[in-house]
Amino acid sequence: xIYKINKVLFICGLLLNTLACSTYQSIETDSQxxxxxxxxxxxxxxxxxxxxxxxxxxxxxxxxxxxxxxVRPRLSISNGEYxxxxxxxxxxxxxxxxxxxxxxxxxxxxxxxxxxxxxxxEFLTGNEIESLISRILGxxxxxxxxxxxxxxxxDSHILMIYKxx
Numbered sequence: 275x276i277y278k279i280n281k282v283l284f285i286c287g288l289l290l291n292t293l294a295c296s297t298y299q300s301i302e303t304d305s306q307x308x309x310x311x312x313x314x315x316x317x318x319x320x321x322x323x324x325x326x327x328x329x330x331x332x333x334x335x336x337x338x339x340x341x342x343x344x345v346r347p348r349l350s351i352s353n354g355e356y357x358x359x360x361x362x363x364x365x366x367x368x369x370x371x372x373x374x375x376x377x378x379x380x381x382x383x384x385x386x387x388x389x390x391x392x393x394x395x396e397f398l399t400g401n402e403i404e405s406l407i408s409r410i411l412g413x414x415x416x417x418x419x420x421x422x423x424x425x426x427x428x429d430s431h432i433l434m435i436y437k438x439x
Contacts, residue, residue: 321371322352325424325436330410338398338406347407349424349436356381360407361400362388374418376426378411410434 326346330338340346349358356378357366367381388400398406410433414426424436 323350323424323436324439325349325351326439327407328423328435328437330406330434331432332406338403346437347403356411358407360388360404362386363400363404365404365408374416376414376417378414380412383408407434 326348327340328346329340332338347358347360349356351369354368354370355366356369357364359365360383363384363386365381365383367379369376369378371377383404388404411426413428414433415429416427418425418427419438422438424438425432426434426436
């Protein structure tokens with residue numbers, strides 16, 4: 275009798291384990307990325323970068339350049355998360371990436387009032403620059419790396435250029 279109960283319990287445990295494992299299956303796409311069976315990206319990341327902002331392309335006619343020698347806004351990207359420092363505030367969030375496609379998800383930011391002007395960009399305050407960075411990060415849908423530059427784009431339009439440090 276005990277043998278039959280143990281056998282039934284063993285079979286039930288084996289069945290439960292099989293069912294539990296089959297509800298969350300994933301397919302390896304590379305060494306660090308996974309896609310579940312319904313096509314959702316689970317873990318994405320194939321790079322780890324720290325960068326300084328060199329320029330923002332506001333539109334086809336206007337480029338905001340952050341010159342050498344000044345403290346530049348920074349961006350760090352690693353393991354599905356990004357963080358950075360604008361002019362006065364820190365920001366952070368999550369991103370998803372597959373091959374050259376990337377999407378920065380809206381995140382958090384400190385909210386220190388920063389009305390000072392960036393030294394070489396007299397027409398924008400620190401808060402305005404940080405708002406611009408946040409807005410444009412939300413528009414990015416792909417990237418490329420050219421030597422020591424991270425180029426963030428929307429389709430084929432360059433939005434921001436960061437120097438990899």
